[in-house]
Amino acid sequence: xxxxxxxxxxxxxxxxxxxxxxxxxxxxxxxxxxxxxxxxxxxxxxxxxxxxxxxxxxxxxxxxxxxxxxxxxxxxxxxxxxxxxxxxxxxxxxxxxxxxxxxxxxxxxxx
Amino acid sequence: xxxxxxxxxxxxxxxxxxxxxxxxxxxxxxxxxxxxxxxxxxxxxxxxxxxxxxxxxxxxxxxxxxxxxxxxxxxxxxxxxxxxxxxxxxxxxxxxxxxxxxxxxxxxxxxxxxx
Numbered sequence: 001x002x003x004x005x006x007x008x009x010x011x012x013x014x015x016x017x018x019x020x021x022x023x024x025x026x027x028x029x030x031x032x033x034x035x036x037x038x039x040x041x042x043x044x045x046x047x048x049x050x051x052x053x054x055x056x057x058x059x060x061x062x063x064x065x066x067x068x069x070x071x072x073x074x075x076x077x078x079x080x081x082x083x084x085x086x087x088x089x090x091x092x093x094x095x096x097x098x099x100x101x102x103x104x105x106x107x108x109x110x111x
Numbered sequence: 112x113x114x115x116x117x118x119x120x121x122x123x124x125x126x127x128x129x130x131x132x133x134x135x136x137x138x139x140x141x142x143x144x145x146x147x148x149x150x151x152x153x154x155x156x157x158x159x160x161x162x163x164x165x166x167x168x169x170x171x172x173x174x175x176x177x178x179x180x181x182x183x184x185x186x187x188x189x190x191x192x193x194x195x196x197x198x199x200x201x202x203x204x205x206x207x208x209x210x211x212x213x214x215x216x217x218x219x220x221x222x223x224x225x226x
Contacts, residue, residue: 035212037156044206045156047214056214090156099170100146100158100210 002027002095004103011109016081020106022074022091029067032094034074036065039088039105048089049076078108086110113137115145115207115217122223123197130193131220133207140188141165144210147181147192150219151203161210162190197224 005023012018022034034052037045047056049065052074062082066075074093078085091103118132133145146161160171162181169181182191190207202224209215 033212035214037214039156044216044219046216047212050212050214088155092156097170099161099172100148102148102156102158105155 002093002101004091004093004101006089006091006103006106008104009107009109011111012081013111014081014083017077017079018081018108020076020078020089020091020108021071022076022103024072024074024093027095028069029072029074029093030069034065034067035092036063036074036076037090037092038085039090040086045090081110083110113209113213113215115209115215117205117207117217117220120221120223122225124226125197125199125224127197127224128193128195129197129222130191131205131222133190133192133217135188135190135209138209141185145181145183145190146208146210147179147190148206148208149175149203150206156206159192159205164188164190197222199224199226 003025036049038048039045048059048063052067053065062079064077088105090105093101095101116134141164144161144163147159149157159175160181162169162183164183180193204219204221206219207217
């Protein structure tokens, strides 16, 4: 069965760039679109990237998504970090039965 | 505006039953599936299952099959998640979401199960 693995945490200073990985196992990451969600404490998740690399309206262009078939991974990159970016980030995709699959989440700390 | 609005928080005792709701508006409700997602305190997101309102087809995660029931009422554009016998380990926030890549989620329903 298809699984997604994320690093537990990542940290960086304001203004820097970070990349969060989401590695697939039990299938190809490229078989289905990947979404990225941002979740702040006490709030519902908000989508920041859909369909691998598309940004919803209202999401700053500091957020970008990509797929790398060679590493079977999806990546979320946030440039020009701001303190407001501090949150948990989850990748999400689908398995063969159209079920949702979530990564375990990555806690971003902006120091 | 496309939105999903969930029912209010619930406090229940172990062994009690519960049905929480998720009402869609601003779009063709029967055209999109509804997923339910659990978030245990301090933990990540877990997909529980989904329902297609057009035909009530359901697909459950093996982790939740037999523990919960997902249903829908097309006439009120509402999806439901229910338990017949709650356990303390069901204490969590439950989110409904449109089963697509739109990022349309409800605000979450906190369920507390405690004696």
